[in-house]
Amino acid sequence: MVDSQKPGLLSGGQVSRREVLKKGLIGAAGLTVLPAVIAACSSSAATPTAAPTAVSGQLTGKLTLGNNHSDASDLAGVKTINAAFKAATGLDPTMNTVDHNTFQDQINNYLGATPDDVFFWFSGYRMRFFADKGLATPIDDLWAKVSANYTAGFANSVVGNDKHVYGIPVDYYPWCIFYRKSVFSTKGYTVPTTWTDLLALCAKMQTDGLTPFAFGDKDGWPAMGTFDILNLRLNGYDFHVGLMTGAQKWTDPKVTTVFQTWAKLIPYYTTGYAGLTWQQACDTLVRKTAGMYFLGLFMTGEVATVDKTAVADIDFFPWPFFGNTYDAEKALDAPIDIVMISAKSPNLAADLVNAKAYCQFWSTGATQMMMYQANNGFIPTASDADTTKLDVLTQKAVQIVSGAQRITQFLDRDTRPDFAGANSMQSFLLNFLNTPTQDLTAFQKSIQDFWDKLPNYTG
Amino acid sequence: MSVTVMAGQRTTHNRARRRLSRVGLHIFLSVLAFIFAWPLLYALYMSLRRYGDIVANPNGPFSLPSTLSLDNYTFVWNSYPFLGYYWNTAVITIPALILTLWISSMVAFAISKYSWRFNLLVLMIFTAGNLLPPQVIIVPLFRLYNLTFANLPAIPVLSQLSDNGRIYDQFIGLILIHTTFQTGFCTFVLSNYMKTLSKELVEAAMMDGAGVFTIYRRIILPLCTPALAALATLLFTWIYNDFFWALMLFKSGDKRPITAALNNLSGQFFTDPTVVAAASIMAAIPTVVVYLLLQRYFVSGLTLGSAKG
Amino acid sequence: MSKLEPQALTPAPTTVVGARVASPRKRRRYSLLSGRDKILLFFMVGVPLAIFLVLIWGMTLVSVGLAFTNWDGVQPIKFVGLDNFTQLFTTYPFFWPALSHNVLWLLVFVFFATPMGILLAVCLDRQMRGTSIYQTIFFTPVVLSLALVGFIWELQYSPLAGNGFIDSALVSLGIVSPANAPDWLGNSSINIWAVLIAASWRHIGYIMVLYLAGLKSVDPSLREAAAIDGANERQTFFHVVFPVMAPINVVIVVVTVIESLRAFDIAYIVNHGKNGLELLSTLITNNSISEASLLGFGSAIAVVLLVISLVPIAIYLTRVMRSEES
Structure with a gap:
């Protein structure tokens, strides 16, 4: 799927590799104020050295890996990487693959009980939460070896509240609006840049017999992406972050505006979205019954699973602007995935050297490119990744992220986990989607009440 | 009649x-x-269809197929370690079944054939516990399962049955909870059954000086064969069908028995209903076959539990 | 010892159903028990009992204790009194929906699924041709796991875009327009009904078999007497058969109530018990065995479930006790 697009990579109009790297890395800062990133960036990360982090030498003993990359393409990528790790070190990690959602549901129990030595997880608040609970092993020594391969944006995303480093960033992906180029060209649609344009396009698509927005919220989290982007665009990054961490209240009229705006979009969603998984919704875009799909870049992996030939026809654009003061932030969700070392693995004492070697292995561009080749939704984070091998879509994603002045992770990664679960935020958002005309004051109060009752935790 | x-x-x-x-x-x-019969027949029908066929048809799944094939089954079989899931199920179900029948027949024997002061209380503890919703105990049970016993020399057998020094994420853990829960039900059924057996046999044996274990092993167990067979059929189905314990007490995807493994895979399946159907049918086959072959035992097992109450 | 060989024994009864043996309990101690036998008997009962007490009732008590804490599983346990319960009953928006869904579940089982199962049992009790085929078909869903029932019914209920059968059929036949096709599992006001149909599909067969067995054990002479007295079939059932089935009826009631309280798998498979499918059991799981890890809060919900469950359990135990005494 990548090969067909290679010629386009070298054509004109592309930013230089260095430019892409630098900006991409700035953009990928999680919940970090930009000036700090720029300052740090210019000092430390501007000179990626050639493979400073290569792992070699024979390892003995064992290594267990908790893998949440359960989708076929992603699983294949991890397997390729494990094979490469074995070739380099002689050590074959024992992999425990668990369905992505199940892994996340059970993360507390998993980490608190008998986790694997190494596991995949999310950066930001979600990483710090478990680091604070003593469920992750700090890897400052390893970070010292590999930090030259990362810019400050990524560096910040893996630092815990205790200032120790807890993870190695392995990929990131932005949330954008995806569409099929062929559908847009046949129907004569143009990419909307403003909210008004977007609504007009939706109305047009509907009269053309298309579902304007593919949407599948059965798993509860896809709706969070829409809340994030609307809140970021309408109320700005600072308010959004404040809301996620509890500094701002859910009863704020600004939140009301978000829901009121969102209500205008709901009529354009796939019929039966609450009974559809995101994969099923993605399918409607591939089959050209839906016009647009707002999701993370990882959706290209699903597109490839359904119809490999459709990948080349996929394009995307960032969420349109509202024409307010926050337009300039160009803020969006671009979550960073990381690899971490657990604290309570029963074998950790014996496996620690191997675990660190494995994390180090993931810190190289070469390794991350293997994952990228399995699923183009995973953009490498390492500075030495060979970005000439990134396809047009990814180049564009890197550009969009690097153009953003503010980056967030994702609602369920930016706030405390007990607030983002099935019977909390997921349910609240579904409740809103079901009855967007409900009394929003009462609705927002119920969210705030829920927040107020959560056990004290200062993260 | x-x-x-x-x-x-x-x-x-x-x-x-x-x-x-x-x-x-x-x-x-x-x-x-x-x-x-419809939902199962439809699942069977779907499992034989091709997804492309359904998508191409304007009526979607409400249509006649252009071809029918076993492709979905071979796909599921080749893509996921189904044999391993069946094996996991067997490793949990069979020992749990044997242990449950063994333990509950002993308890039932002791409380139905000998008068104890606390007979009724024991029976009530077992029966009532069996009726509790599992969610009531899951939180502390999960913690208990995660206590490490690796350093306790007192239970060396356990350490050989567990590869992580706990019973969490271990077959032994699942066998334990199934056996415990089901013992409640089986003890109740068997003690009722044993009460219907003639007392004279036991008394005669005792006169002849037979020990308690001999009476249990040589007289009671053979007499209970029909009840044990019926319960075995029931237990097989119940333990095989368990979803909750397997979901909660395993972290390893590849240790899960088939029903929980199916959920683990569902994320990858769900775009293609024909594959979901094939996987569901494959998971259903063992219990349906057991049921069809041993229907008589099955029904009498259920009735044993309810005939007296 | 030779007298004790199995072949010397009378053949075991093939079924106890109908063998309504009211063996009078003799409160007589066996003086023949040797000391060794007593110890053996003690272990036969004592060990399983100890394990059962620890794993089931012990854990139940710990759950009750945790309900008064705000433990997250990692930080030190802190007692918070009745806070969890106050929150549950007042501000937590998913508690009352969950409880009412459990109640609805119970009502549907009591007023639809269970009577339906009884009706089928009565129909099949008439020794007609094909009875065994009907029985096999009605009972097959019972041997499927509830998780599997969830998967199988999702094939029916998925929205149009998910290739669900019902919506495809409705749209293809022109009964509804694609835009109005019901979202059986996603629409929070109808999905509980959709799930209840799937659950009833399994419950009906279960009740049918239980009841059928009971019917077969009813003394035929009772019906003959009723027929001679000129009673029609309905009268015979309600005035003669139903009353003598009292023990089975209690079992049926208990099974129905317990199954309603245990409801978990289908809702969990469909959407983890949210958006109209909240149940007490899924609420417990989502709050405590999940990323949220609100163990104290989850345990408080477990206590509510426990207290409700104790009602049918008590009814059942009373029944058991009464039959033991008689």
Whole structure:
């Protein structure tokens, strides 16, 4: 799927590799104020050295890996990487693959009980939460070896509240609006840049017999992406972050505006979205019954699973602007995935050297490119990744992220986990989607009440 | 049996009316039987179809197929370690089943054949516990399962059955909770059953100086064979069908038995309903086959549990 | 010892159903028990009992204790009194929906699924041709796991875009327009009904078999007497058969109530018990065995479930006790 697009990579109009790297890395800062990133960036990360982090030498003993990359393409990528790790070190990690959602549901129990030595997880608040609970092993020594391969944006995303480093960033992906180029060209649609344009396009698509927005919220989290982007665009990054961490209240009229705006979009969603998984919704875009799909870049992996030939026809654009003061932030969700070392693995004492070697292995561009080749939704984070091998879509994603002045992770990664679960935020958002005309004051109060009752935790 | 007795007394008029109502009953039952069979028949039908075929048809799945094939089954079989999932199920179900029958028959024997002060209390503890929703105990049980016993020399057997020094994420852990929960039900059923057995046999044996274990092993167990067979059929189905414990007490995807593994895979399946259908049918086959072959035991097992109460 | 060989024994009864043996309990101690036998008997009962007490009732008590804490599983346990319960009953928006869904579940089982199962049992008790085929078909869903029932019914209920059968059929036949096709599992006001149909599909067969067995054990002479007295079939059932089935009826009631309280798998498979499918059991799981890890809060919900469950359990135990005494 990548090969067909290679010629386009070298054509004109592309930013230089260095430019892409630098900006991409700035953009990928999680919940970090930009000036700090720029300052740090210019000092430390501007000179990626050639493979400073290569792992070699024979390892003995064992290594267990908790893998949440359960989708076929992603699983294949991890397997390729494990094979490469074995070739380099002689050590074959024992992999425990668990369905992505199940892994996340059970993360507390998993980490608190008998986790694997190494596991995949999310950066930001979600990483710090478990680091604070003593469920992750700090890897400052390893970070010292590999930090030259990362810019400050990524560096910040893996630092815990205790200032120790807890993870190695392995990929990131932005949330954008995806569409099929062929559908847009046949129907004569143009990419909307403003909210008004977007609504007009939706109305047009509907009269053309298309579902304007593919949407599948059965798993509860896809709706969070829409809340994030609307809140970021309408109320700005600072308010959004404040809301996620509890500094701002859910009863704020600004939140009301978000829901009121969102209500205008709901009529354009796939019929039966609450009974559809995101994969099923993605399918409607591939089959050209839906016009647009707002999701993370990882959706290209699903597109490839359904119809490999459709990948080349996929394009995307960032969420349109509202024409307010926050337009300039160009803020969006671009979550960073990381690899971490657990604290309570029963074998950790014996496996620690191997675990660190494995994390180090993931810190190289070469390794991350293997994952990228399995699923183009995973953009490498390492500075030495060979970005000439990134396809047009990814180049564009890197550009969009690097153009953003503010980056967030994702609602369920930016706030405390007990607030983002099935019977909390997921349910609240579904409740809103079901009855967007409900009394929003009462609705927002119920969210705030829920927040107020959560056990004290200062993260 | 009652029907034959009464038949002779019926008038011709009554017979005609009865035939009419019988036809009506058959129609009613046939329609209902079709409705009942439909979801499974449809799953079977879907599993033989091609996804492309469904997508291409404007009526979607409400359409006749261009081809039918076993492709979905080979796909599922080749893509996921189904043999391993069946094996996991067997490793959990069979020991749990044998242990449950063994333990509950001993308890039932002891409380039904000998008078104890606390007989009734013991029975009540088991029966009531069996009726508790599992969610009531899951939180502390999960913690208990995660206590490490690796350093306790007192239970060396356990450490050989567990590869992480706990019973969490171990077959032994699942066998333990299944055995415990099901022992409640089986003890109740077996003690009722044993009460119906003649007391004279036991008394005669005791007169001859037979020990308690001999009586249990040589007299009671053989007499209980029908009940044990019926319970075995039931237990097989219940343990095989467990979803909750397997979901909660395993972290390793590849240790899960088939019903929980199916959920683990569902994320990857769900775009293609034909594959979901094939995987569901594959998971359903063992219990349905056991049921069809051992239907008699199955039904008598359920009735044993309820005949006395 | 030779007298004790199995072949010397009377053949075991093939079924106890109908063998309504009211063996009078003799409160007589066996003086023949040797000391060794007593110890053996003690272990036969004592060890399983100890394990059962620890794993089931012990854990139940710990759950009750945790309900008064705000433990997250990692930080030190802190007692918070009745806070969890106050929150549950007042501000937590998913508690009352969950409880009412459990109640609805119970009502549907009591007023639809269970009577339906009884009706089928009565129909099949008439020794007609094809009875065994009907029985096999009605009972097959019972041997499927509830998780599997969830998957199988999702094939029916998925929205149009998910290739669900019902919506495809409705749209293809022109009964509804694609835009109005019901979202059986996603629409929070109808999905509980959709799930209840799937659950009833399994419950009906279960009740049918239980009841059928009971019917077969009813003394035929009772019906004959009723027929001679001129009672029609309905009268015979309600005035003669139903009353003598009292023990089975209690079992049926208990099974129905317990199954309603245990409801978990289908809702969990469909959407983890949210958006109209909240149940007490899924609420417990989502709050405590999940990323949220609100163990104290989850345990408080477990206590509510426990207290409700104790009602049918008590009814059942009373029944057991009464039959033991008689």
